[in-house]
């Protein structure tokens with residue numbers, strides 16, 4: 001039985017993880033869980049999974065829950081932020097927190113030598129070489145939960161790196177794959193939140209529509225598999241059945257296929273180094289089945305080019321890309337920025353430069369804060385300009 005600490009239990013990946021735990025209760029136990037501020041289901045989870053502790057990161061939500069459930073809180077609630085959960089003995093962490101907030105959890109788990117099933121791609125994107133340096137010699141393993149990276153992990157495991165030519169990530173292309181860029185300024189958050197193949201949290205869904213998610217994933221793949229960006233390709237594959245491919249030097253290409261179901265990579269990451277036995281995502285070849293692949297339109301979607309630029313530039317530029325995108329996506333969802341504004345904001349922050357490498361956690365925090373401030377300034381300046389034009 002493996003004891004698991006689940007961060008981000010109330011999110012989309014968190015829900016899929018609980019479903020894996022429910023169906024494989026003989027293999028994994030929920031030792032503890034953390035949320036930011038969603039506490040509505042905590043009582044149910046205590047009844048079903050009997051975790052030993054819960055952490056509620058947001059102080060006001062923590063105190064509100066303590067007041068509402070004094071007996072449960074006295075027994076189970078940890079004082080302190082989400083990372084407090086890491087003091088419990090456990091075999092594995094699953095980090096399903098969204099955004100930069102996930103990095104601290106991964107860093108602290110690595111410091112304790114724990115294996116991390118990593119859905120939070122921002123840990124690698126923002127932590128970069130600072131995280132990788134700490135991983136070396138820690139005894140921890142980063143086990144990818146992102147479906148493309150889990151697929152690559154499976155395709156590459158036990159394979160001689162000298163036989164590999166290129167890594168290929170697939171992208172659904174998002175809901176605006178065919179929409180001319182001229183129509184993009186009228187895209188609403190509701191339209192952008194309608195992903196054609198996956199059901200995910202709001203930030204990653206918008207990132208899938210802009211392809212910034214794929215940009216983050218190119219960065220994640222380059223760091224996780226130590227492959228330079230020029231040997232990582234992206235292919236649009238609208239059916240989301242093939243998650244990644246590995247082109248070998250002999251000319252052949254290996255592909256990993258499964259129907260879109262995040263429980264498969266979650267189960268694989270929880271089971272590693274054993275092989276998962278669950279059957280999640282099994283393709284039904286008894287039905288008519290078609291697949292297509294096409295190149296990315298990099299003119300309409302500059303996101304991948306910006307991510308590649310960050311990988312070439314190094315330092316904290318990938319962290320800045322992530323921070324600018326987080327701020328821009330939040331502004332778009334709140335109706336303060338139009339869809340093309342997400343690309344413009346990220347580009348403006350990257351154009352500002354000044355991304356020297358981080359030597360400490362405080363450097364990472366400061367770089368993240370600076371990029372967020374630059375992004376917020378860009379957004380308010382552009383909304384000020386748009387208002388003036390509308391008033392004129």
Ligand SMILES: NC(=O)c1ccc[n+]([C@@H]2O[C@H](COP(=O)([O-])OP(=O)(O)OC[C@H]3O[C@@H](n4cnc5c(N)ncnc54)[C@H](OP(=O)(O)O)[C@@H]3O)[C@@H](O)[C@H]2O)c1
Nearest residue numbers: 008010011012013035036037038057097098119120200201
């Ligand atoms: N969804 C997918 O299918 C998918 C696929 C591949 C990779 N990923 C990656 O997985 C991560 C999670 O994505 P998601 O779609 O599951 O996001 P989501 O539905 O928005 O859920 C995010 C979770 O993170 C929690 N959280 C946020 N800040 C926190 C903090 N400071 N401390 C503790 N918990 C915190 C949230 O808690 P509250 O509810 O309390 O706010 C929530 O449980 C992202 O990095 C995403 O890129 C997701």
